[in-house]
Amino acid sequence: MDHIDRQLLVLLLQDGRATYQELGRQVRLSANTVADRVRRLQAAGVIQGYRAELNLEAFGRGMQMISDIRLRDDTDRRAFEAQLAEVPQVIGAMRVTGDYDFQLRLACTDSREFETVVDRLKAELGVRQVHSRLVLHEVSLGLDRVIGS
Missing domain, CATH: 1.10.10.10 (Winged helix-like DNA-binding domain superfamily/Winged helix DNA-binding domain)
Structure with a gap:
């Protein structure tokens, strides 16, 4: 290249x-x-695809959270990952190292919907603990910075 x-x-x-x-x-x-x-x-796999970038507020989902997730000891990680696809408010997920098992990005309509999602994660998907933060705004740094290094 x-x-x-x-x-x-x-x-x-x-x-x-x-x-x-x-x-x-x-x-x-x-x-x-x-x-x-x-x-x-x-x-060569350098370009993996092209996609549209959507404004979530246009869909009434302007409330975004970052949630650190700790699974219960008896929860199968792969099953958890597969079940995330059934939770439409989850718009991103990463398995991480450290005190938590996953970091999720959620887009909700309001705090009630967020509470419903947290309850579902705990009751149905085997989540033991959720630590969340509200996204105030996103700072776009761009991947172009990586390309030049």
Whole structure:
């Protein structure tokens, strides 16, 4: 991967829908050359996909929380992971090291819905302890910082 590939990745992070022609203008290459480079980055697994970024407030889910989860000793981790897909308020999950087993990102309509989710996690999914924080706002640092290192 050379500096032009890195430039293309930064541009695609900023606008995943940019055309090969637009990208080519910015890196001073033909659209065909850019297309070849992007396909090569996809084939190598550097680019794993493209997705839309949604505004959760447009869906009435503007209340976001980060919740640290500790499972009960008898809870199967893989079963817990599979069951998370059935909880629509969970929009992200990471297995972590330290005092907790998982960190979840939740998007709820209000505190009542959040309370319902916590109760469900404990009653149905084998969660022993939940430690949550309300997300006030997100600071977007961008993955383009990683590409340059």
